Amino acid sequence: MGVTLKQIADLAGVHKSTVDKVIHNRPGVSDARRQQIKKLLEEYGYESNPLAKALNYQKKKMTVAVVMPTVDAMPTLKKGMELVQQDFNSFNVDIAYYNVPFEASEQVACLKQLPKEDIAGAVVLPIEVPEVVQAMQRLKEQKIPVVAVNSNLQTEPYLCYVGQDMVQAGRVAAHMMGLLLPNGGQLGIVSSNNMRAVKQREHSFRDSIGELCPQVTICASMDIVEKPEHAYQQTIEWLEQHPEMQALMITCGCVPDICRAVRDAGRNLTILCYERYEEITHLVKDGEIACTISGDLREQGRLAMRLLFEKLIYEREPDKTVYYTTNEILLKENI
Template sequence: MAVTIRQISEACGVSRGTVDRVLNNRGKVRPETEAMVRREAARLGYRKNLAGQALAARKKNYTIGVLMLSEGVEFFDEVLAGIRQAESEIRDYGIHIEVVTMKGYHIEEQAERMREMSSRIHLLILHTVNDPRIAREIDCLEESGIPVITLNTDVEGCRRLCHVGCDFIKSGRTACGLLGLISPGGAQIGVATGTVLSLGHNQRISGFAQLCREHFSGFEIKDVIETLDDDETAYVQTKAMLSRHPELTAVYVVASGASGVCRAIKEAGRNLTVIANDRTPSVSRLTENGQIAAVIGQEPFQQGYKAVILAFQYLVGESRPEQEVWYMKNEILIRENLS
């Protein structure tokens, strides 16, 4: 027989209203009372009536908003595919997904889009940059009853519901470890990041630099350029970096722009070791022809899929996700295991 809220309230010696607020996150309860209620609910084996909640969701016609800085960035094609797959699975519950994409890192424009979408959504899945203005917008949405799930890269100092993405520190350390296997004697390294505005991109560089200091004294980062996740920008910036640093022996491509980086290296007639992130069709081709030595993937399809499923479960189940951060796997890919 299903455990009821009344049974939990009697076991705890509190009102049924208090138990309801705890189990459904509907109001403030003293921390010690909340802990007691959750402990008793777990002990008694309480399970929410998800079938009834799903029926209620159909009547509410929830809309999940998705706002991404993804236009022109090949990597996000797979993220969007994951979002669409999840959407197909929850459509029968009356839940609609509105996807808005943008090109570039225009903070005020994205903040305006967030405000504009707030009038017609119940939850926002957000791919953005790490900026206090965006953090304030996330907090404003939270205060108005619209929770936010950050996708792919996180935002510091905000009250987002949870984060789904990559362990970027580990990704950067993995890239450095791979370069260490390829060039154990040392390397003069150029770094091609996407943008210094991205927390994830900065964390990758930080993880890479950490391992350099810890284990590879012969590694030296000579220069850092921004590709803005654009191949043409990557080409121009890499060409200039190669001119400034003829001593370079390796390039670490932190985000998108690998095609532009490799084109500049090839035109310069240089034989550099390139470590890249994110398996995309263009990166796969460059790995297959030997221009990229190794790639670290981050399961983009699963990121998009998981973010939507967590949003669905929150709206239908009316409870916070079990984890604050959901990391996908970092996968090492070389020519021999791409297919």
């Protein structure tokens, strides 16, 4: 059983209320005494009583926000977050989901609104533009902790990041493409600009092709708008321009729409992509997609929300700033 607040108070020779002031960083304690108590708290591994905290939160409701653009990853990430809400159902904590259009201006407007709605913390899938970075930085300055999920930023205006190791994901994809095309071939890459994670995958894949499968040549690449009909139409037009293409590497979302375009164009391409949404699972089983690499989106959502809850409820800082989930290779035989 862990040490109690009273035991810490007895060791320090003070009243329990003094220890409570130190724990919650309130005034009324001398610097010397504050340092003494902090040292004892750390030495004995004191943690606030979860039941007592639960009773406090039952009196005052706390709301955390989830801010995500409308992308394919959203439903699976949400399932993981809901698991955490069930684990903490004794606490009076609500999750408010803000599903904004895939536009940077929409995400910025949403982030700016959070302090006005008395949001205690947030999980954000950030679009990488300076305005989003600045909005997240303002939340940090207002003591509203943010956990980035699925895609990170070059700067770190957040508590920590939870997502796929994109450099490893790109190398794994390059290795798999070499196995899928042992005799070589002409390869096209479909990517998008707004998410840093997508570009990290693409850059790593490109950097690894020459080393891991030199027999494969990249003949074309295209950035799409991650909206279903846009992705479909862009792919149709792009395929017409590149009849030499034999394989396709998709580093972004809208995979079912891209595959529909390939099908409607009458092309038979070796396709490799990421994640395991229900639609992707069907396409792998049907043989339209040769291989997909999953970054375990449900675990990303679960861990991101867990770290945020622990920060808000237990005042527990994450052990590190980056948490990577597993890259899993999925084929028709094991998906």
